[in-house]
Amino acid sequence: MSNSIFRTKGLTKVYRSGAQEVHALRGVDFRAARGEFIVILGPSGSGKSTFLNIVGGLDTATAGEAWFGDHQLTALDERGLTQYRRDHVGFVFQFYNLVPSLTARENVALVTEIARHPMSPDDALALVGLTDRRDHFPAQLSGGEQQRVAIARAIAKNPEVLLCDEPTGALDSATGIKVLEALAEVNRSVGATTLVITHNAAIREIADRVLRFADGRIVEETTNATKKSPAEVSW
Amino acid sequence: MVISPLRRKVLRDLRRLWAQVLAIALVLAAGVATLILGNGAYSSLHETRARYYDDYRFADVFADVTRAPRALLGDIREIDNVLAAEARIAKLALLDLPTMAEPGTLFMVSLPENADRGLNLLHLRLGRLPDPQSAHEMVVSEGFAAAHRLHLGARLAVLMNGQRRELVVTGIALSPEFIYALGPGEMMPDPRRFGIAWLPRPALEAAFDLEGAFSNVVLKLAPGASVDRAIEALDRLTAPYGGSGAVAREDQISHAFLDAELKQLRAMVKVLPPIFLMVAAMLVNITLSRLITLEREQIGLLKAIGYSSRAIAQHYVEFVLAIAMLGIVIGVAAGSWLGAGLAQLYVRFFSFPFLIFTRDPQIYGLAAGFTVAAAVAGALFAVRVAVALPPAAAMSPPAPADYRARMAGLRRLFALRQTGVMVARHLFRWPLRTASGMFGVAMAVAILVASLWSFGSINHMIDVTFTRAERHDALVAFGAAEPARALFAARQMPGVLAAEPFRAVAARISHRALSRKLSIMGKPEAPVLSRVLAPDLRPMAMPEAGLILSEALAEALAVRPGDRVTVEFLEGARNTVTLPVSGLSLGYVGLGAAMEIAALNRAAGEGAVISGVALQIDETQQKAFYAAAKATPKTGFVAVTALTVARFKETLAENITVMITVYVGLAAIIAVGVVYNFSRIALSEQGRELASLRVLGFTRGEVSGILFGELATIVLLAQPFGWLFGYVIAFGMVQAFSSDLYRVPFVIGPEVYVTASLVVCAAALASAWAIRGRINSLDMVEVLKTRE
């Protein structure tokens, strides 16, 4: 299927610490189409982050394969993975991970400077509605604003995929909605395939597809025929 | 034994931060080591000399005469406060060895009359003293014996007063008078070409036609007696017999050179240890501050569960004391080891029968005390913050760093990328810390500049002295003044291409209350082979009537060109005249005064006489020249420029490697200590940011570049300050070192700055390299899971 951007087959991750083995992923088979908005749910410790980190090129698998288009991620070395992240992936994390010594605009510019086809940092900030706060340092912004800067930073390179690990985890629900709206808006306008991990089941209604992880496997998959906009969701 | 939890934490912190702890401890250790080394060497040398002088009855006053009757000794002993006086014969003899073509000199000294109550007693190393009746037995100085592999019973031919005599070595000895045995016309001791031989008085009386007379007298004064008054009285008595003026112990050559060495050690102790201790205090401060910031919440928790502020402060002070202890242990070990090495150098350079390497507990106590004080001072500033925090405030995360600086200008100026802006903001955010880092690096550079410059300056001194001023190949000094025609005889010697006469007359030059005793040199009006240079290095013509004084002498007498000085000649007719100062000359070694030769003779009330000749020699006929010079009875001694310079450079080369190694090592310790600690702290502060950048797709190289960029900025900005500090320290040292013996030209070539910077940058690079592994293994996944 030429339309699929991600493919994993039997993706397995085992953490070994001494004699103990933790099976974080036990053979995950997964496909994502270009432009899809996918929400990942599941109990704590079910392997969601591990999965996202491997398809994001931050971690390596113990067994199985992960493909990004024609690139086999599981075959790339450290240098190749760095290049993959740099060229194709935008990340958003629970704790924003902004650089405190750079302003909002500079945090975005940090990425556009090394990207191949970036949008301008100002456009990226406009997309998340932060034009007037662009000269503020992270410490001068609220949590939600920081997270929106992080989203702007993630999308400013025009990534093919946007990976978000609990982007609303540290926010109150009203702010969380704003962040999700921003994500949905970006998904629509940039067309980036978006994977969002969350504990908030209500989010599922804004997704094209919902995956449920449990014990290192995908145990449930639902496709939404009609997705709601974030504002319609009751949290 | 139960170890309290906090104490266990100290041990765990020490183990966890071992590399930083070691880096700081090494800087402290360098301070301790230099303190122990300097103070230890100083007191060792000082005490050894004092004991040696005491045990071997080193004289207080020394005087040469041409020929005085032994009866005069009775009068000399009558001088107030003279405890003992010894009339001696002390004359130069030429070596006549088949194994040595080049000229060599033996200083022939009559043995102390009484081996117990005499003065300048010998320390016999081997063999026995000569039979008092024997005319051909002698004791030789240890250095000379070693250089020529002389054993007891060895035979040696010398030319005394032109007479060849074969002498037998019956003993090998040392004397407090020749701890530093500098030959005539030499710049460095060379035991091969200059030695001392002690013979019974009658043997020397006969050899030098001094029966019933003496040529040298030494006095021992009552403790606390006025040396000046004794010298005055002695000069009055010896004047009729060609007394050229007595000198006090402080002007005796061997003693004065030892003094210069002691002065240098003193200066080293004043400069080096404080630098290390200051840098160490700074490192303790920044490292501990970071530790406390990281442990802020733990501190809050500890306080909340009832630990007192005092207990917490004590915890951190204990951590720092442990570092100080480590520094002291390493420093004491290194200081003692280096001290033993320095003692070896002294033994090679100075001839002592024994060396008291003082293990004065006071020195060690002082070193330890200073070190602990420096470390604790550094710690207190950091700990104060921890102690002041109320528990609740401590447990909440610290207020985020406040970055305000816009830096639009900087950014445009350097076309900075965002990563560059990160570096700049970070440096500006903690200006004090950035400044202390620069200070530390600058000090490493300064230590090198302040030590390396001297080698270049010594080379400059040699270059100026021997290629511009003293351009002769050899210098023959006559035993006594000769008629001017001796010049023509000299020109006839084999290999002589050109000859230029010189005259040397002992005189006391005074101006108001200041006076100095020295030899005034008479030279042709426009000398070619032995020139006098103006401060701008241009050769000076000898004035018709006036004197040219070296800058050092002019300073000592507080005179300027145009002033008149009183010259009291201490030879011949012993005239006293006043002469104008016509100009000032450059002079690095000793005090100098020069005149036109005929004018000098006129002023001294003498005819056309010369004291010796400066010669240009045909290299291919060197050996023939040496043989002829030796064979001429007039010859007092021969100095060969090439040998003097070679010996000087050789001695310098022997020490230069050791010295450079030590100073480079010391500077590297500072540079590594500062850069390593700074990089660890920067990594600890920015690790999270850097890992986040890696997530965003920045390569390992780019991420390392941010951290290294910060370090490089500190290191590079520190360089000019290092040069400046180094310059100032070196300038201070020049002032401290310059004496009547020598004044070091203050020239610092660009190569000194370049070398210093290269060494420090290399050390910085090496220590930055050491944390590369830590940057490469930054855990990206981990940083995403946790809040800062």
Ligand SMILES: Nc1ncnc2c1ncn2[C@@H]1O[C@H](COP(=O)(O)OP(=O)(O)OP(=O)(O)O)[C@@H](O)[C@H]1O
């Ligand atoms: N570095 C590690 N070493 C050992 N085990 C690990 C490591 N990282 C994750 N694990 C384990 O792997 C399993 C999956 O972890 P993962 O972080 O993927 O869970 P998650 O679904 O994201 O959970 P949460 O919703 O709490 O974030 C867990 O049991 C976790 O304990």
Ligand SMILES: [Mg+2]
């Ligand atoms: Mg997770």
